Amino acid sequence: AQSVSQHNHHVILSEAASLELGCNYSYGGTVNLFWYVQYPGQHLQLLLKYFSGDPLVKGIKGFEAEFIKSKFSFNLRKPSVQWSDTAEYFCAVNSGGYQKVTFGTGTKLQVIP
Amino acid sequence: DAGVIQSPRHEVTEMGQEVTLRCKPISGHNSLFWYRQTMMRGLELLIYFNNNVPIDDSGMPEDRFSAKMPNASFSTLKIQPSEPRDSAVYFCASSLGYEAFFGQGTRLTVV
Numbered sequence: 001a002q003s004v005s006q007h008n009h010h011v012i013l014s015e016a017a018s019l020e021l022g023c024n025y026s027y028g029g030t031v032n033l034f035w036y037v038q039y040p041g042q043h044l045q046l047l048l049k050y051f052s053g054d055p056l057v058k059g060i061k062g063f064e065a066e067f068i069k070s071k072f073s074f075n076l077r078k079p080s081v082q083w084s085d086t087a088e089y090f091c092a093v094n095s096g097g098y099q100k101v102t103f104g105t106g107t108k109l110q111v112i113p
Numbered sequence: 114d115a116g117v118i119q120s121p122r123h124e125v126t127e128m129g130q131e132v133t134l135r136c137k138p139i140s141g142h143n144s145l146f147w148y149r150q151t152m153m154r155g156l157e158l159l160i161y162f163n164n165n166v167p168i169d170d171s172g173m174p175e176d177r178f179s180a181k182m183p184n185a186s187f188s189t190l191k192i193q194p195s196e197p198r199d200s201a202v203y204f205c206a207s208s209l210g211y212e213a214f215f216g217q218g219t220r221l222t223v224v
Contacts, residue, residue, distance in 0.1 A: 032211045043204060043215040044156075051211065090156065094211045100169060101146070101206075101213050105155045 002027040002095050006104035013081050014112050021076040021107050023065075023091030033074040034092040034101070035065055044090060050074065061085070086111045117216035119205050125222045131193040134219045137186055138207030146213060147180055147190050148204040156204075162188065195223045 005024045013019060025031060035047040048059025055067040065076045074091060091104040118137040126132050138145050146161040160170040162182045170180070177196070182188040192199055202220050206213040 034212065036215075043217050044206075045215070046212055049212055092213075100158075100161055101208070101211075102158070103148075103156045 002031070002093050002100075002102050004091050004093050004102055004104035006091055006107050008107045009105070010108045010110070012110045012112065015083055016080045017111075019076070019078040019081045019085075019109070021089055021091075021109070023074045023076065023104060024072050025074065025091075025093040026072060027093060027095050029095055032094045033065070033067060034094070035059065035063070035074075035076050036090040036092060036103075038088045038090065038106075040087070047076070047089070081109070081111050083111045083113045085109060117205055117207050117214055119203075119216035119219050121219060122217060123220045123222075125224065126195055128196055128223055129194045130223075131191065132195045132199075132221060132223075134190040134203050134205075134221070136188045136190070136205030136216060138188070138205070139209075139214055140186065142207035142209045142214075143185070144208040144213075145182060145188050146206040146208070147188070148206065149201045150204060150218075151201045159190070192221075195221075197223045199223050 003026045007022045033050040036044040037047045038044045048057050050057045050067045058064045063078050067074050088106045088108050090106045092101050094101045120135045144163050147159040149157045159172045160180045165182045180190045200223050202218045204215050204218045206215045
């Protein structure tokens, strides 16, 4: 069975600081990987996705993630965060088949002005 | 497309009452997911359908919960009888390939 681990539950950063959120998955086969963002009071929205090809994926709002197959990781990064990035971030994995998407427990990011 | 549409957006009900949450997936999508989100447990997958057929309902907490998908454009999640611990935000999502698109959610409060 596939699973996703997000080790940081709550991260607090000052504006302009760099961000890296960890995500590890467990599944031995081909995977599709996602990062979703949930702004306060809103639904989950896709930030970026990886299916194949270049392991460095660029998403919206300056976010990027790198797929490292040997480490089963898909960490999310942003060079300089803004107050508006305050949200909860979810890593997710899908291993094809019936397209079940498994989510991590989420990381709450708080950016202090 | 209007996206995934859920109704109602908010529901307040008394313990013991039946609650029905509704979801209209994006037209053409063939997978539908019901999630529950709480502060304590985070985002939990309750059940998902593929081509209107329930594929995995192992996340459904107990027999009080049931979900149906009578056709490709409509699904319901029913709780009967409801309990205060069912209070949560319930999200519906749909997918065609691999990316899931989420609805705005239904905030359920059972008092």
